[in-house]
Amino acid sequence: MATWPTYAKLIVAGYGEEADYGVLRTDMDNGIAKQRARFSTPIVTRDATIMVTGLENKKALDAWIGTDLAGGAAWFDFFDCAAGSTVQARLVGGKFRWGEPRGRVWTATCQIETLGR
Template sequence: MAIPEFPAYALMLADGFAEEADYGVMRTEMDSGVPKQARRFSVPIIARTINIRVQSDADRLRFDAWVRDDLAGSVGWFNWLDPIGGQRKRARLVGKPACRWQRDGPQRWQTPLQVETVG
């Protein structure tokens, strides 16, 4: 089965964008001296907070159907264009619920999303 694409009609907003890399650093306290640190992952897990906007009630319903059907209720992976590096990456939604829609003008909706990629 093909990996779904992030919908083109869901516009990513610069406002509220945040990014955090997790290398899985393990820290061990020593009896004396400097604590030891080691990283568990060679490639970080990147967590991003993004806000998306859709331009109509119909697009909101389409996005909800995409999450429900194509992503199996937000557990599936999808292809996503990284807004910082411009590279296509596999991503998934994290957090519950996936969408917290708020009206953003007539027929417009906005929701924050938590997106996770490897690398």
């Protein structure tokens, strides 16, 4: 399992998170619809920001995501301050978007998902 590089910060934005238990819903001919959870452990999606200093670190992170994370599809370990421990996460859809740099600081927006809370 890959570990998030120390030269890049992964900042989980605010406290917004969305839990998905994969609820299946069946409408009934009469009465209330039936529902059941497909997953016992939710998939939690959070907005996050990636921050690196310098163009070389940006290029290194792009290469790391492309190779070690198989284009962003693979799981990685990172320290989650909210959980107070190391958790496994992955980039949702392997997508992240770099913004215009502010001086030497590059930031990208993305979503990450983890199993459980």
